[in-house]
Amino acid sequence: MPSPTGSVVALSSASATTFSIGIVYLGYWGIHEPAPWKFTDALVVLCALGGFACLGLVPWMATRPVESESNDAGVRVARRLFLAGVCAIWFSVSLSVLMSA
Secondary structure, eight states, X not given: OOOOTTHHHHHHHHHHHHHHHHHHHHHHHTXXXXXXXXXXXXXXXXXHHHHXXXXXXXXXXXXXXOSSTTOOHHHHHHHHHHHHHHHHHHHHHHHHHHHHO
């Protein structure tokens, strides 16, 4: 079953938007502060980097060549990568908020 028209564009723009919001938050959170890092700080950054990697791969996976026009295997993988990236970014943001409270 083919994906709806515009789903590749929607996935790509949603991943780019989430990527940019995550980068802004990570910069606001204080990745550049001179204080020594704790284990939770490293965990926040590693989760965020994993999420950024997933979100960065979304457009590449959604637009990869497939056997036939009706095959949407690339879009299905891109949707899973998008979900994994968003979950990783939200986990890192939640962890950073909880450890600062």
